[in-house]
Amino acid sequence: MDKNFLNYPDWQATADTLHLYLQMAGKVKLERSYPEPEWGHIRMPLTIQGIGTGIIPGPSSNFEIFFNLRQHHVDVQGSDSLRVRLQLSDGLSVADFYGQLMGALDSIGAPTSINTQPQEFHDPVPFDTDTKHSTYDKHAVELFLDNLHFAHRSLGQFLGPMRGKVFAPSYWFGTMDLSGTIFSGQSEPFPGNGVIAVNCFDERFCEFGFWPGDPSSVEPAFYVMPYPFLSNIGSYGVMLAPQKARFLTKSSEFILTLKDAFSYEDPQRAVTDFCRTSFDILQRIDPWGDIDWITQPLTYDAD
Template sequence: MEKRILDYTDWQDTADTLHLFLQMAGKVKVERSNKRPGWAHVRLPLSIDGIGTGIIPAGGFSFEIYFNLRKHHVDVQNTDGGKSRIPLGDGLSVAGFHSQLMAALDYIGAPTEINTTPQEFYDQTPFDEDTKHHSWDRQAVEAYLENLHFAYRCLSRFLSPFRGKVDMPEFWFGTMDLSGSVFAGQAAPYSGTDVVGVNCFDEKFVEYGFWPGDVKMSQPAFFGMPYPFFSGIESYASMLKPDRAEFRPQMSEFILTLEDAFSYPDPEQAVVDMCQSSFEIVQRMDRWADLEWIIEPLTYPASAQR
């Protein structure tokens, strides 16, 4: 793959526009999907060509919203053959996309009212009023997709062997990250009152993911976020690998930037090492009750022996 690193500041206008477009599709899924623990029902699956909602129920039929980030269009289609396409290009504003998306949903028989306030985004301008975000750098979008594919390979390699409840990597439209989690199966009540946190942080887990940077941290990076949160790992810092990975107390997260990952001879292994070593540190600080079973190796035979 081309090792192109997109610092958020270099493509912020396009990144924000794409982010807000995806938020609208995600909010449609929120309104219509059957609810699952930990907001699992709002995650958007990654595909070879882009990001989609997956199947959304709509009474007697189903539909999906799919962003093709190679051909730069959005398809809104249902199981009865109805289909509407929205071209993506420079100049299409968030407000313009909102209007076209709502019209496309009407056309396929799935009109859906959504909360038009952006989720977990620094600019709270309602979608239907936002005309300032309208940039579309095709090359940057395609490079971002390639980085998501790299992240998927790394994260799925690490997460796949765990037993018990595991979420494989998918896209979170609120924070624009691709992530998955491994869960302890132990309750861990959340002390906050915000609706996102109350319905997310209710059991011990560690989330592993990749995000493209934002207004607070412009470098795209891989992260490991344990819950319950903690602020320091001083006694176990020497366990963290590879050598450029770090724990950032202000974020309560383990971090390996994409640039640092690409600096190693085997970038994928570097990301896996960060995930594995940080998971081991978490277990040193707060060992899970059923850890032995959760990490028990799988017994599938080698492919040549099947």
């Protein structure tokens, strides 16, 4: 077991439980928030202590749900100072947490009905009947949070100077990843269907993220995903850095595993180089119309 991170199988039981806990909060935000393009309204901010929903509009006042992943509790709090604290511990099933969360929302005057079916999850048991997922390893959760902080620093350094519409690195409850996005401002409607895809893929963009792995891809990794999707990068592969980064044709993504990033003397530099060269390759293959302005250097030091 590596001291810096866990591969998904090393903490799958805890990862899945935490994923489902956070999905419930994300779905509450989805139900209550004002819609934004590309699902911007469901982003969940990372903090020093954990992951929260940020401000959610309630029936009469605002509220938030915050997961403190250092102290291992969840605060459900209204703007009028009403607060309910839920403890996170091993043995707390998803079904039990669902009941507690719904009860807490009732207590602060923000009752919210959500779709109890998990999304983008490999074992979709409805929240209110899921007694299978109940493992909570505090050390694993804290290590995951440490990895998210590293990802936030690295991705934020790359994304910060970009102009136009940019999503800062945020947690996404569907796939348990932390990612940010640069948008081109050019319309690109999705050729398929489905409410998630159609409302996500409607503009040319490039997403830069980190996710902790899943049953089919067990290593935590950074990724760069352009839309429209690239089928291959041909000879431009020589531009990709650092050396251990690669392009996966099957998933149309650039990949740098967390293990490989940590293998370099300056891991954060490895990640920012990965983001920069992946984005440069995209602009060689499918250049954006306003790219010179989007990447125009700031007039003050961006570092």
